[in-house]
Amino acid sequence: MAYLLASLALLDYRQDWKRRRLTVAVGGAFSALAVFTHPITALLLLLFGLHDIWCSRRQMAALLKDTLWAAVGGIAGTAVLAIVSRMVGGRFFFFLADTTVFSRSLNGFGANYRYDLVDWVPAAYRLAPPLALLILGGILVIQCKEPNIRALALRGLSMAAGVGLFLLLWDYGVGGAMLQSSFYASYMIVGQALIVGALAAYASRHIKHHLVTVITTGTIAVAFALAIYGYTTTIWSLVGAELGHLLTWAALGVAFAIAGALVFSRLALAGLILLLASTMVAGLLNHDTRRIFNTHDSVDFVTTFRSTIKVANFVNRHVGPDERLLFWFQRDEMSRREAPRSAFTLYTLRYRDNYLLLNYWDSLVAVWLWDRALLGSNMPALTVDELNNLRAFEGQTSVVTLCLNEVACNNAAAALGDYGFDVTGNEKIAVDTGYLPMTAVLYKLSRHR
DSSP states (O other), X not given: XXXXXXXXXXXXXXXXXXXXXXXXXXXXXXXXXXXXXXXXXXXXXXXXXXXXXXXXXXXXXXXXXXXHHHHHHHHHHHHHHHHHHHHTTOOSSGGGXXXXXXXXXXXXXXXXXXXXXXXXXXGOGGGHHHHHHHHHHHHHHHHOOOHHHHHHHHHHXXXXXXXXXXXXXXXXXXXXXXXXXXXXHGGGHHHHHHHHHHHHHHHGGGOSOHHHHHXXXXXXXXXXXXXXXXXXXXXXXXXXXXXXXXXXXXXXXXXXXXXXXXXXXXXXXXXXXXXXXXXXXXXHHOGGGGGGSOOTTSOOHHHHHHHHHHHHHHXXXXXXTTSEEEEEEBHHHHHHHTGXXXXXXXXXXXXXXXXXXXXXXXXXXXXXXXXXXXXXXXXXXXXXXXXXXXXXXXXXXXXXXXXXXXXXXXXHHXXXXXXXXXXXXXXXXXXXXXXXXXXXXXEEEEEEO
8 A cells, every 4th residue: 555655646747847757757666566566556556647637737748758758667666676676586578477466356266265254244334435536526626616626626526436346356356355444445545535535625725824734634533533543342342233334324324424525615614624533433433443543452463473483484494495394283273262353363254154263373374374284174074075185295305383372283293194194303492482381393204104
């Protein structure tokens, strides 16, 4: 997101041409960084460009020059990434390292992870702000006569609606699970921010002291955020026990409606503050992002980050570049321990008709691309497919076992011997960084008998 915002700001530079060439080129480089971080940013860049072409009063020659210099910057940014990839042992054409990801996505593989709408929409209060802002942005485009404000609102509408429509069509046209994910849906925030900016500009028509107003509005917004975020668990309990989904949606709808009515009146500042406050409340109430809040039941994720770094350093010391690396653990062992704070540490993933209760160990193995490096999650048992996968590799394999009780890791070594492998080595490390104390034991499998 940071790369995307930087690229949009640079590409929108409107000053003299000599300085603009370098600025647009740097914007193109940041665009490349954004796209290679996540391809969905290409959609936002495309929507941004189409809006610029549609609304710009510049001549086509100037637009072509911008496109050329942006392309030069994009190619330069890609070349830098390619060189860095080679320096760390990767492929020069790093974007071709795993083309199966694209083919599987285009074939609708993501639909295996999709929940039914009734399972996630009622608690997805994060959808309230984009829906409200799309309506308010549309009204602003129709009602406002100031061309710059209309252009900003139209750009926000195109980017927010474009992303939302893309996610919807991808999920139910191609086959995916994007809209249900707060990560993918968050890309609508760029367009939403532009709509809020346009509404703020429209509201400023009735304001004389702009600096004082900005300071006042910001102070009120920050004070409100601090006030409600100090009572997160109380608010969650109230909504869950008393209001329910229907009344919560109704309350948010009324709040956004009042805010919209005020924005288009002489009480525009009050409407803008209410709009920001309603957005904060919707974000606080949203169910699938509650783990980001620091409450007395939550986890200090700095500790899990330190644990991950410790295990990664351990692996790098003991696993050679030509060895296959696999992880093995008993998922239920960690999930049972984390049950009291499951809202912050456990995540239910649907895959076809199965529901997997993922925990920190899954997040740890995700550093090595999760299922690509996962031997199994029911240690010391292996399914037929898992055992065949283990036997398929001719070279040496390193298996890192994860356990809360070291006895479980020792039993895993015995099980590997029973499966017909020569097991050597037992390098181990105690991982106690403030999170749950655990042990990682590494075994070398030299051959299969």
